[in-house]
Amino acid sequence: MLYFDGILIDIPTVKTMASCCDGNCAAEALREKQRGTLIKVLVINALMFVVIVIAAWYGKSTALLSDSLDNLGDAITYGLSLFAVSRSSGTKARVALFKGGLILAASLAVVAQIVHRLMVPVLPSYEIMSIFSMAGLAANGLCLYLLWRHRDEDINMSSVFECSRNDIASNLSVVIAAAGVWLFDNLWPDIIVASLLALLLLISSVRVIRGALIELRQP
Structure with missing residues (x-):
């Protein structure tokens, strides 16, 4: 302790308060960096969803459509993640659980589109698939x-x-599907790649949901 101008100052307490302040400042700085990054990737994915879903409809590509749904899911995911940045670990885990559900819903939507394309077969445009999958990549x-x-x-x-890494695999798969459609002049490469993407989304949803549940079980 130290007397200064008639005031008793506890030096260890002052140091502890300064340390707590430093810790809070560091945590807030980290959250600000996370917010900045999430806003950027949210804007990118929202724009790419609009562009690629139009291209998928025009080019009649199921694989490209699954790619666009992936971008939509990511845009929603990034928005939710932005909400959760400054929340508790429990809230973050619940948001992650919801994200896993969104990824699962996207995989089921791709499966539905595959079934529809098998019932109403149409040869997709490999040119559009190539151009917009490369843009998405x-x-x-x-x-x-x-x-x-x-x-x-x-x-x-x-x-x-995890969602962003899935997107890279999705884009590369659509490039391969476009090459297959061009080489064989057949819609099956598009169907096969779309099926693999649906499986990838399903596996990813299970991984995210499992991680969120583990986090929620922790005290």
Whole structure:
């Protein structure tokens, strides 16, 4: 303790308060960085959804449609993650659980489209598939780069990173499907790739849901 101008000052207490302030400041700085990154990837994915869903409809590609649904799911996911940034770990886990449900819903939507395409077969446009899957690959590559540093920070950001990594696989798969349609002049490469993407989304949803449930069980 120290007397200064008639006031008793507890030096250890002052140091502890300063330390707490530093900790809070560091946590807030981290949250601000997360918010900034999430806003950027949210805008990118929302724009890419609009562009690719129009291209999928015009090009009659099921694989490209699944790619666009992935972008829509990600845009919603990033919005939810933005909401959860400054919330408790329990809230983040519940948001991650909801994200897992969205990914599962996207996989089921792709399966429904596959069934429809099998019943009403149409040859997709490999040119449109190639152009817009490459555009999506560039956009999602940028998102993955922005999210890379946040991938292990908490359940909220790790689930976001999981979604972005799925997008890269999705884009590459559509490029392969476009090459298959061009080479064989057949819709089956599009159907096969769309089926694999639906499976990828299903596996990803299980992984995100499992991680969220584990987090929720922790005291």
